[in-house]
Amino acid sequence: MVPRLDLSPTALLESPLDRNRDAGSMQRQLHDRLKRAILDGSLAPGSRLPGSRALAEALGISRNTVAATYEHLAAEGYVQPDRQGTRVTALSSPAPAKRTARPPGTPATAQRLAKIRPLASRAETDAALRPGVPALSHFPFAAWRGALDRAIRGAGPAALGYGDPLGEPRLRAAIAGHLSVARGVRCEPGQVVIAEGAQEAISLCVRLLSNPGDTGWVEDPGYRGVKAAMHAGDMRIVPVRVDTEGLCASAADWQKHPPRLVYATPSHQYPVGAVLSIARRLDLIAQARKHGAWIIEDDYDSEFRHTGEPIGAMQGLVSDAPVLYVGTFSKTMFPSLRLGFLVLPRQLVPAVQAPLEEMLRGGHRYEQLAMADFIESGQFSRHLGRMRRLYRDRQQALRLALHKHLKVPHEIDGGYCGLHLTVRLPARFDDRKIAAEALRHRIAPSPLSGFAMQPTERDNGLVLGYGNTAAELFEPLVKRLSQLARAAQHGTPPASAH
Structure with missing residues (x-):
């Protein structure tokens, strides 16, 4: 536990400043010392600070350093110079925190927005089959x-x-x-x-x-x-x-x-x-x-x-x-x-x-x-034309991979536009569980149920993005998803990858 620094008026004059370069400049150390003393009440409102010459001699520092520190504190409103020197400004200090005190209430809007959970980690934006990501390469x-x-x-x-x-x-x-x-x-x-x-x-x-x-x-x-x-x-x-x-x-x-x-x-x-x-x-x-x-x-x-x-x-x-x-x-x-x-x-x-x-x-x-x-x-x-051809080929390749390797009952929606296909699954296959497990394998489909406010049995499945994933990867990726889907149904751990 760090001992509490004595910031009484006497200590201000008698406690030396740290000469180590890593501790910061003399002006910064003196400024921080005086500011803490004012905020915690060691220097009471209306009290006088030592004269710049006296404080400089006591601490073994330049008088200009003390004068510059006083000017800085005055600019911030901690002290106020007058004809008799420099006195501490009266500040309204916040009440000390109590352990039983309740934090300020969270605004209603923030509470509503907090209920909207991300479907996948933002750190996984380069994961395979993530919807909404174009072919950046x-x-x-x-x-x-x-x-x-x-x-x-x-x-x-x-x-x-x-x-x-x-x-x-x-x-x-x-x-x-x-x-x-x-x-x-x-x-x-x-x-x-x-x-x-x-x-x-x-x-x-x-x-x-x-x-x-x-x-x-x-x-x-x-x-x-x-x-x-x-x-x-x-x-x-x-x-x-x-x-x-x-x-x-x-x-x-x-x-x-x-x-x-x-x-x-x-x-x-x-x-x-x-x-x-x-x-x-x-x-x-x-x-x-x-x-x-x-x-x-x-x-x-x-x-x-x-x-x-x-x-x-x-x-x-x-x-x-x-x-x-x-x-x-x-x-x-x-x-x-x-x-x-x-x-x-x-x-x-x-x-x-x-x-x-x-x-x-x-x-x-x-x-x-x-x-x-x-x-x-x-x-x-011209760029749009090239990307249309690329995405059309990838969409067809993903459809073929799903037809060959997704060994669970499913329906495919979409495919005539955009960068994703939606695969509907029977309700017994937990789409959120499948998506969460897939993310561990750097595959990032989105669970269809996460898009619905009032989900029905039809709102269960996976949204598969093909924009950011090369076509030659679709077959092994779909094989893995098929394993994860079967495991999500039966509650058994997924098989190891081959």
Whole structure:
């Protein structure tokens, strides 16, 4: 146990300072000694500090060191100089902690967010079959480096300052042009807002368009990030089931739980891969207009369609649809880029322009300018074409491996878009147990049940990402998952790897 240092007024004069260089400068040691004495009451409020000459002589240090220390303490408010010297300022000290004292209550929002557990360790981002991770080893570094170099040379030091809070105008224009051609989105550059990924874009929607207590609909099973955003906005979350045609909202749902916000992934539902049918898209827009709701369309993985032409965005189906379109470059480029975007409905722009300028500050300016160059030069489209072919081949290889080597009853959902397949398993196979055991083997599927707020027997299975895993690894990986699944059913330890 470290002995308590005597910081009485006498000890201040008589206790020498440590001359060891590792102990810090004389000024820092004296400052810390005086500050502790003031805070613990050894130097009472209103008492006088020794004169600088007397204290310097007593401690064997320079008078300038003492004077500088007193000036520093005065700047911090611990002491106050006057004509008679330097006296200790009266401070309101916090009451001493009691062992029985209760810590401050955790805010309700933090309590709600704490219930959302990660499906896999963030340290395992390079593990095999992890959903949502693109093929980073195939990224065109040379082309991106060139775009960054041109951005830095072209913008110069000016881009080190704050930019347009809503994003670099050049990138907003490039995104609007790309979305018009590739996704059928109706927008002008002024409707585009740059965000730090899709998650921030969704959070902006919640902050701009909802009040605490408002109702938000989410797909069930569905993306966990939107639930976190709505929890943070103190919204009342209503899960709406998903079937083979996507979000399945009935007339009774609209009557019983009329929403302020509806979150949907119509082009490629995450995680089960359903496509929202045209009839349901049009009905969702009509009902949202009727009930004064806003739709958040997350165009998840839509750029990677493996069969036929990409499914068009819901936002462009009808003019002035009450749809906020959300996208990100995390999958099409790379996750750490942290660039996403939000396309506002034209009628909403005047109302939210000023709030957005207060909420956002602009940043990542060189990266934004480089991304604009990447799109304008055609590099982005060429990169997407290469990755579509790669992911199509990997998806087919994973399907074949599952057919040959997954020796338990299962159904495969999805596969026509994106970077993952969902494998449904009978309820007797514990998907969370399988996923936890798989992580020990550096395999990171996500348990399907973890995406559902009100899980049913159908919400049991594994979400398998194939973006970050080479096709030649699928057969041994699926064999291992098959062993783990059988072990999870029978409660026996998994067999050793061969």
